[in-house]
Amino acid sequence: MSGMSQFTKEDLQQFQDRKVSLEEMERQLSIFEKGPNYLDIVRPCTAGDGIRILEPGQVEHFVQIYDKALQDRSIAKFIPASGASTRMFKELFAWREMQMKGTAPALEDAAKEKDPTALFILRFVSNLRKFAFYPLIHRLFSVNKKKVPSGHSNEECLEIINAVLDVSGLGYSQFPKGLIKFHRYGEFMRSPFEEHLVESAQYGRSQGHFCHIHYTVSQSQLENFKDKFEALKRAYENFIGVEYLVDFSVQSPSTDTIAVTPDNIPFRTDDGQILFRPGGHGALLENLNTLDYDIIFINNIDNVVPDRLKAERSRWKKALGGFMVFLQDRTFKYIRMLSREDANFTMLNEAVDFVSDLFGLKSHFHGLTPEATRETVLKLLNRPVRICGMVKNEGDPGGAPFWVRGSDGATTIQIVESAQINKESQKSVDIFSSSTHFNPVDVVVGVTDYQGNKFDLTDFVDNDAVFISEKSLEGRPLRALERPGLWNGSMSGWNTVFVEVSKASFNPVKTVNDLLLPSHQV
Template sequence: MNPELYTKILDQGMDPATVTQQIDNFKNGFPFLKIIAPATPGHGIKVLNAEELKHFLEIYPKKASQKEIVKFVPASGAASRMFKDLFSFLEGDGDLEKSSFTKKFIQNIEKFAFYEDLDLYLRSQGSSIAASLASRDYKKIVAALLSEEGLGYGSLPKGLLRFHKYLNENRTPAHEHLIEGVHYAVGKGNTVKIHFTVSPEHEEKFNTEIESVLPGIQEATGLAFEISYSQQKKSTDTIAVTMDNEPFEEEDGSLLFRPAGHGALLENLNDIKADLIFIKNIDNVVPDRLKSTTKEYKMAIGGLLLEAQEKIFDAIRAMDQEITHQSVAQAAQVYHEVLGGKIPTTESGQSLEELA
């Protein structure tokens, strides 16, 4: 690697060895994941029966009240892809018949949670949605929704769009995650801790949105909230390459790196100290009428995991105190029955599973 390229990689905050490996993967292909067998019920997938579901639902609230619980929400995803057809419509001649997507959008405009915000903006400009529909100025409506001068939905992250419409309010996904946290993420100190990973340019807007709705939620529930943020680390980016698999350079000579996928957030996740972390993407939320199923199974999963944590800690403490046939058998049983691990045979040919 030439010194200039090496310096540019360091300036990005990347490890040159990592970038070299990335380029090699582009050139030679990516290594296959070694798969032992498909995950099926009983083999990698645990299916809760009615009795187990009831048990975990009962134990979760008490256990959670003594634990650090965090809701981890990847929230940097942009909404631009959601509106690609509307952007195409803006670039056209405004004929609604040429865009079936935009036609359906316009026909159902009143059903969207952002309808009131959109109408309020158009009224501030001396128009309205009704007036624009009457004059068939559909571009004005779409532009008001997407442009920075209007609602700016074309450049906002998904977490800040009005998603769900209620009688008394219209919620963004960020707002919905606060509500959802009340249902199953109450931990030690009667506190709901939620961590959002956001793009640096949008953190202030997330903070503004959450500060506008959080006081009402706290007053209604009596719960405390701790909201924190982090950004996807630049060191997890992937270098962009040309068709010849050489590093792609911008016009100013700098290297082009692209943000990696959600796997890059493992470092952010690792920075969080908690007993239990629920992970849920920003736009994977449902309105209140559907939340009961989410609550039930999140609590059940939480109960299962916290009970597993206790059994793991008990086994570790037993092994720390003394390595005996009994403590090894206990550890083997937890590893096999609780974690679903496969225990290899020892050099003597004896299976540790048999000890359990």
């Protein structure tokens, strides 16, 4: 079914209220019908083949370039922070539900059987004092003139977990991950929201004084984040000696995507309305597109380190930033050279070598005439630039760097998620599993052209690089559509360089027990 026939007048009004067109709705439905376009991955990017390895001297050289650029370039940090804490505490939720139903075995017995949930819970409660938020738990029980339970029984474990999750306790089940206390420095505790304030000041000061950070948050938590920043602003500015320019944005409803039934018919809620779901982190391209800065760092909210590890991390941030400035300056130089009437073959060959070597775009020039080569290299140069740090793969789930063959037969380097490959192709599965590096979302981007104008980032998206996942609502199965990932298909048309960085660049908190890792202990 297509066109107007499958939508009611109420549906069209719903589209209008969300500021999405009928054509866009039909485009999304057609994607469900035909399925996603899987990527043709050729081989993983490896050291020397798609991933650049910087020698210590080169790192210091790019740090110096970055430090000099701070004098006259504007800098911002873009941090997706809309994630809820639900996944972080999923093991606690799962065990608590079993305990409440009376189906949870005694923890000690289950642990002896190597039950993973029981082992997780026991590790959590036995190390409770090591969590940054332990003083809050202690205070909570002290107010009620009680001691913190030892956790030696199921009942005591349940009491501890309730204190952490319930609104009558810390209420962490209702918190965004960005506001949960991760690290403790003596009497002071910091959330990842606060850690980014501290870290950003080490490398993200414009004119030596201003530090601009942009957080994307959920609509329901917007005021919570704003209130938290206003309460902290003066203390952190005085402590660090910087002036923070912090702002927030939410994911636009216009970027939500339509959900369908397993038969690819629009999924309707009990009141007859079509169900829309958030379009994934790729929808945040619209938010990023509003920022007009010379240098923008992109990091996830939960990827933070305590102070003792910040120097190494900041050194690599500066190196990536300096590399981006170097590439952008060279790019602008070649565009100006080739735009002149007296441009010659030497200039042209130099520019072709530059985009071939630095951005891995050699295959775009096969069989072209000199004039076609000039037009092609100018087009390829006039794009946003991104430097993506990559860490060695140690079994972490998520995206990885690959050489990808496009529909035109040319190969480019891309960050690829497992959902973007055809699982029925053993060749693709084998190539994906052979990746040597992992994407920690340690990205620096340049979004202005050689004339200083900001690119419209929506012009460089691979709109076919979508994700389709199987979900459910109130027991009813549905299919959900995610927009091209922010650092995947949404940046498919950018000029990209992958650089191996220190492991300190990747220190996320996916589960609460990750906070027990040495890299999160102060």
